[in-house]
Amino acid sequence: MAARPTNTAADFKKRMSLIEKQAVMDAGAGLSEASASDFIALLKPRVMSLVIFTGFVGMMAAPGHINPVIAAIAILCIAVGAGASGALNMWYDADIDAVMKRTAKRPIPAGRVSREEALGFGLVLSAFSVVTLGLFVNLLAAFLLAFTIFFYAVIYTIWLKRSTPQNIVIGGAAGAFPPMIGWAAVTNSVSIESIVLFMIIFLWTPPHFWALSLFMSDDYEKARIPMMPNVMGAASTKFQIFLYTVLVAPVGVLPWVMGFAGPAYGVFSIVMGALFLLYAFKVWRAEVGEPMISPAKKLFAFSIFYLFSLYAVLLGEVLVGKAMAAFGGAI
C-alpha cells in the first residue's frame, strides 16, 4: 500500500516539484461530438453569474450616469471575458480536472472538447470582449478586464495554483475585479470606493475556498494541488480562515462607513459580518477530522450567502436611492 502523503512544510516543498503538467485524454483531432452546451460549460456559467452580479452592482453603485445600452454591453463584455478566462483555465487544468471528482465531467476530461478547441475559444472570446469593451465603453474598463483575464489564466491558473498554498489568496484578486470594472465603466476611474468593493471579495475568497478545501482535501490531494489543508494541515487552515474572516467582516462594513452605502446596508453588513465570524470561529474551534466537516460545510454555504446578500442589499439601496431621486425630481 502506498504511504499516505504527510502535511508538513518540508513535504510541501518536495511535492511542489511533483506538480507538473500531465498528459490528459481529450477529444484529440478526431471528428468533434462537442455540442454548443459543451462550449457554454467551458465558460463556467455559475462563476459567470456571480461575476455578472458583482459587476452590475459596481456599475450601479458608481456615481454618474451611463447609457443603458452601453451598460448592457459592458455587462455582456465582463461576462464573456470572465467566461473566456474560465475556458483558458479548463484548457490548462484539464490534467488535474480529470483526477478530481468535482471536475472530472468537464468537457475536456470527459473527452468531448479538445484542449486546442478550448484554448482557441478562450483566446477569441478574450480578444472580442476586451476590444468591444474598449470601443463602446472606455479603455480603462477594457484594460481592467484584460488584466483580470490575464491574472486568472496566467498568474492564478498557470503559475500559482500548482506552486503555492497561497494560490487562492492571490488568485482571488481575479474574482474581485468585476465590481471595479463595472465602476470604471461608469466613472472611467479607479476610486477608493471601488477598491473597497474589490477588497470585500478579495478577503472573502480565502475563508470561502479553504472551507471547501477542508471537506474536499482528498480530491485536491489526489490532483496534487497544494491547497492549504494538504500543505500546512487542517489546524493551520482553520486558524487562517478565522483570521481572514476577522479582516473581511469590518471591510464589509466600510461602504457604509465611507458613505457610499446607507444605514440599511450598515446594519445588515454588521450582522452578517458577526455571523460570518461566528461560523468561522466554530470551524476554528472544531477538532481536526470528522468534527470539523459539518462546521466547514456550514461556513462554505454561509460565505456564499454573505457575499451575495451584501452586494444585493447594496444594490437594493442604490436602486431605491435612484428611484427616489427620480421621483423627487419629477415632483
Added chain:
Amino acid sequence: MSEDRVTLTEKQKRARRSRSLALALALAAFVVIVYVGTWAKLGAALFNRPM
C-alpha cells in the same frame, strides 16, 4: 477519391448542427451589439460630421 469521404454519425451531425446554430446566433448578436452600441455611443449625430 469519393470512397475516402468521411461519413458523420448521427451524434456528430447533431453536434455539428448545434455548434453551427450557436455560432450563427453569436455572430448575429455581435452584429446587433455593434449596430445598437454605435447608435448609443454616437447618438443622432452619427453622420453629422465634416467629410
